[in-house]
Amino acid sequence: METNIGTDHYELAADAAAELARRTGVERHDAAVVLGSGWAAAADDLGAVVADVELGDLPGFPAPTVVGHRNLARSVKVGDLAALVLGGRAHLYEGHAVHTVVHGVRTAIAAGCRTIILTNAAGGLNPTWPVGQPVLLCDQLNLTGTTPMVGPPPPDDKPARFVDLTEAYSPRLRALAMDVDPTLPEGIYAGLLGGAYETPAEIRMLQTMGADLVGMSTVLEAIAARHLGAELLGVSLVTNAAAGLSDEVLDHTDVLDAARDAGPRMVALLRGVLERL
Numbered sequence: 001m002e003t004n005i006g007t008d009h010y011e012l013a014a015d016a017a018a019e020l021a022r023r024t025g026v027e028r029h030d031a032a033v034v035l036g037s038g039w040a041a042a043a044d045d046l047g048a049v050v051a052d053v054e055l056g057d058l059p060g061f062p063a064p065t066v067v068g069h070r071n072l073a074r075s076v077k078v079g080d081l082a083a084l085v086l087g088g089r090a091h092l093y094e095g096h097a098v099h100t101v102v103h104g105v106r107t108a109i110a111a112g113c114r115t116i117i118l119t120n121a122a123g124g125l126n127p128t129w130p131v132g133q134p135v136l137l138c139d140q141l142n143l144t145g146t147t148p149m150v151g152p153p154p155p156d157d158k159p160a161r162f163v164d165l166t167e168a169y170s171p172r173l174r175a176l177a178m179d180v181d182p183t184l185p186e187g188i189y190a191g192l193l194g195g196a197y198e199t200p201a202e203i204r205m206l207q208t209m210g211a212d213l214v215g216m217s218t219v220l221e222a223i224a225a226r227h228l229g230a231e232l233l234g235v236s237l238v239t240n241a242a243a244g245l246s247d248e249v250l251d252h253t254d255v256l257d258a259a260r261d262a263g264p265r266m267v268a269l270l271r272g273v274l275e276r277l
C-alpha cells in the first residue's frame with residue numbers, strides 16, 4: 001500500500017477546492033455529505049442541483065472503482081445552505097494511500113464546509129436491527145491499522161496532530177438527526193481495512209470490543225474531519241446482519257439492493273438534517 005508521505009495533502013485539498021469553486025461557480029460550500037455504497041441515489045433528491053463535477057476532474061481524486069459509488073461531486077442548494085455531495089469515496093482496500101482516502105473530506109473543508117456528514121453501508125452486529133435500519137454513529141473503532149495523521153506534522157496553518165476524538169461524532173448533530181427521526185438508534189462503528197467481509201470469529205471479536213456496526217470506510221475520514229475542526233455526523237445503513245449472525249451469505253449486490261430500498265428514508269433523513277443546520 002502506498003502512503004503518499006511527503007506530499008502536501010493540505011495544499012492538494014486547497015487546489016481541489018479551488019477547482020471545485022471554479023467548475024461549480026460556488027465560492028464556498030457549507031456542508032458536505034459523503035455517500036457510501038448504495039447511497040448514490042440520495043444525490044438526486046437532496047435539493048436543487050446547482051452543478052455537477054466529475055470527481056476525476058478535481059486534483060487528487062481517483063476515479064471510484066467500487067460498484068455502487070458514483071464519480072460525482074454535486075453542488076446542491078438546500079434552503080440557503082450550499083451542500084456538497086460527494087458521490088464516491090476512495091477506500092484503503094482499493095490500494096489507495098490513507099491521504100487519498102481522506103482527500104474528499106479535506107477538500108470539502110478547504111471548500112468551506114464546517115459540517116461533514118459521512119454515510120456508509122454496514123453489517124449489523126445488533127440482532128434487533130433489521131436490514132434497512134439507519135443508525136447514527138456515536139463513536140468508532142479505527143481498526144484499519146493506519147490514520148490520516150501519519151506522515152510529517154501538519155503544516156503550521158493547520159492544527160497539530162494528536163487530535164481529540166472524545167466526542168468525534170457531534171452530540172449536537174446527533175440530537176438534530178433525532179429531531180428528524182426520533183426512532184434512530186445509535187451505535188459504535190468498527191472500521192476495518194476490508195476487501196473481504198469478516199469471518200464469524202472476527203464478528204465475535206468485534207462484539208466483545210463493543211462494536212454495533214462493521215464496515216470498510218468512514219473511520220479515517222472521521223479523524224481527518226475532526227483534525228480540521230469540522231462538526232461530524234455519521235450515519236450507517238444496516239445492509240446485512242454481520243457474518244455468522246444470520247444464515248445469509250454476504251454479497252455486495254445484496255448490500256446495494258438493501259441500500260437502494262432504504263433510499264427514500266435516507267434522503268428524508270439527510271435532507272432533514274441539512275435543513276436544520
Ligand code: HPA
Pocket residue numbers: 121122123124194197198214215216239240241242243250255
Ligand atoms: N462488513 C463489512 N462491510 C460491510 C458489511 C459487512 O458486513 N456490509 C456492508 N459493508
